[in-house]
Amino acid sequence: MMPVWFDLMGLSPDSPEDESGIKKAAENIKAIIEHEARNGIPPNRIILGGFSQGGALSLYTALTCQHQLAGVVALSCWLPLHRSFPSASSGNKNLPILQCHSEMDACAVCPKPTQGFTLKSPQYYKLTFLSRTKVPVLSYNI
Template identity: 85%
Template sequence: MCGNNMSVPLLAEAVTVSGTQKETAAVRGRGGEGREANMVHGWADAMTSIRLPYVKYICPHAPRIPVTLNMKMTMPSWFDLMGLSPDSPEDEAGIKKAAENIKAIIDHEAKNGIPANRVILGGFSQGGALSLYTALTCQQQLAGVVALSCWLPLHKTFPQAASGSANKDIPILQCHGDMDPMIPVQFGAMTAEKLKTIVTPQKLTFRTYPGLMHSSCPQEMSAVKEFIEKQLPRI
């Protein structure tokens, strides 16, 4: 995935960590709501620390929109947020639009030599949520999903929403801090149980990290690197 083609708007301002060898795979990562600009650069820095030489890492910026949870103030967000609990109302149109934008980037990469089955979607918080929704509704087979400190958007529409997906056997690495005050680990555990009704349960790994809040840690990033190496082996 590259960040310089204006025909795919999200790529125009993406932070890209290029591979040091021929790029044969891509990881598309996104930060979380609110602190999106910092999270994008933070995610890019984290990807640099665990980078594989043949993998391209792309971290696009979310658009700036009014967010209900932030008193309708305009801020970077992939879709509107009304609340952060399993029963909160959701921005269905915004979620679906954001997912289609991600799928357009996957198509763009395929045209430039990296097929969908060599692409992992991943992200933290809202970015991880969007990664899960996009993968589970995508008609192209992907290599995997990394979902950190997040949830499954529009969870009540699944498993029906995944009826046309090519990713019912997709490997998923889901990680969560057990002291997360923003998205409680119980929400993460509920998400994991829901995911087991959508994808092959044995392909889902759910890890929790003691004492970790709404953040990441070296042990988690080590697990992410191991997952990427396994799902995107060198060709």
């Protein structure tokens, strides 16, 4: 048994997704953001980041958060619920996103910059996408 943010039902782009689990996990992260804001950390100074499932959750959370965050660093991941993704929150216009992915990742197929990021309103984020072919040292030997 492995602790995870939400259930994975498959690794292909067509696999069903755990919508309630994804949304619950995002709400947990948003509660942490709210806690930090109440303790004096402005949300626009908070960066979310993660690897694999954590990166996916970071993307989803930041793009659905009511606060403008400082940015997202997403490694070897995808955008959960991209087929039914809501319009990005107006609080996230110009959200800087750095997404990195190794094309040698055997579990998660390297998306093209337009795949997995099928947001209805691309003006809501500033996406920088780096893959192993663009950055030779980008490798995840864990």
